[in-house]
Amino acid sequence: MAGRRVVVFPSSAELGPVLAQLVTSRAEKAITSHGRFTLGLSGGSLVSMLGKELPALPDLDCSKWVVGFCDERLVPFDDPESTYGLYKGQLFSKVNIPDSGILTIDSSLPVNECAEDYTRKLKEVFPGDSFPVFDLLLLGMGPDGHTCSLFPDHPLLEETKKIVAPISDSPKPPPQRVTMTFPVVNSARCVAFVSTGGSKAPVLKEVLEGREGPAYPAARVVPTNGELFWLVDDPAAASLTIQVERLGSGAKL
Numbered sequence: 027m028a029g030r031r032v033v034v035f036p037s038s039a040e041l042g043p044v045l046a047q048l049v050t051s052r053a054e055k056a057i058t059s060h061g062r063f064t065l066g067l068s069g070g071s072l073v074s075m076l077g078k079e080l081p082a083l084p085d086l087d088c089s090k091w092v093v094g095f096c097d098e099r100l101v102p103f104d105d106p107e108s109t110y111g112l113y114k115g116q117l118f119s120k121v122n123i124p125d126s127g128i129l130t131i132d133s134s135l136p137v138n139e140c141a142e143d144y145t146r147k148l149k150e151v152f153p154g155d156s157f158p159v160f161d162l163l164l165l166g167m168g169p170d171g172h173t174c175s176l177f178p179d180h181p182l183l184e185e186t187k188k189i190v191a192p193i194s195d196s197p198k199p200p201p202q203r204v205t206m207t208f209p210v211v212n213s214a215r216c217v218a219f220v221s222t223g224g225s226k227a228p229v230l231k232e233v234l235e236g237r238e239g240p241a242y243p244a245a246r247v248v249p250t251n252g253e254l255f256w257l258v259d260d261p262a263a264a265s266l267t268i269q270v271e272r273l274g275s276g277a278k279l
Contacts, residue, residue: 032234032256032270034263038075038222040275041257045220046079048279049162052216056161057090066163068096069109072220077116088123092151096163097175097205098131100140107200131204141192141204148189157189160214167221171229171242175205183243208246216253224261231265255279
């Protein structure tokens, strides 16, 4: 791992442009290196942040982007719980990612078959890799320390063989979802968490500084050969005692 960087911004308003710059800089690097940029997206506050910041960039060209989902809820795309549906309305409709480059689940399938189908789609895009190696994964963290749909004390935390796993007992509704597993997350070239708001402060401290008992799922994201960023705002960072970087909206990562 290239080392963890914890970067604190005054608020999400300053964080957003730096996140967009991180995405585009890693995209340029990937396209120069291997002709395409593979990006894994998560839901939550990331949707509106990316939907605001990426289309505002001048000369943004997403024609060589391939986008997957770190987890997805097993609901129709027009359901407000659909992560793809939210991104379609707030981001994909405003940028030139080709339709063939957006890897969606088949929400008509039962959850186990949906996970197998999504695994097949990822294997087609990453044919040479035992686990897909994304250029960039963007993750969030719940107040319980979960990331993707990997929840505390859940058996899926120990999954080592599957690329995409089904979950039908999510403690957070909707209960049926599919999620990337830790081997995929930790294979990425770069992982960036975005965590904002005071409600995240207690768990963020335990994720970044350790706790008694089992590590939170988000703390188990440690890329084997990749970069790891935690981009957080002042309210989320309020309880941290570790050394952090403090940046403004014009910074580059």
